[in-house]
Amino acid sequence: MKTNKSFTKRLRVSKRGKIIARAPGQNHFNAKESGSGHMRRGRAVGFAMNQENRSRFLPRSN
Numbered sequence: 001m002k003t004n005k006s007f008t009k010r011l012r013v014s015k016r017g018k019i020i021a022r023a024p025g026q027n028h029f030n031a032k033e034s035g036s037g038h039m040r041r042g043r044a045v046g047f048a049m050n051q052e053n054r055s056r057f058l059p060r061s062n
Helices: 035-042 051-057
Strands: 011-013 019-022 044-046
Touching: none
Parallel strands: none
Antiparallel strands: 011 019, 019 044
């Protein structure tokens, strides 16, 4: 099965194998956001994924 490239671009794999994703909802309409809310969304969040989805959505690493 091919890797889903659009989904892959939204994720990255850390050195220890954890999947890191951007917090959702931070592309636009941020002027109304409070300062703390804006900072909170700037942080990367952990992303749980089972092995089946990992093989489908992420490229194989050697």
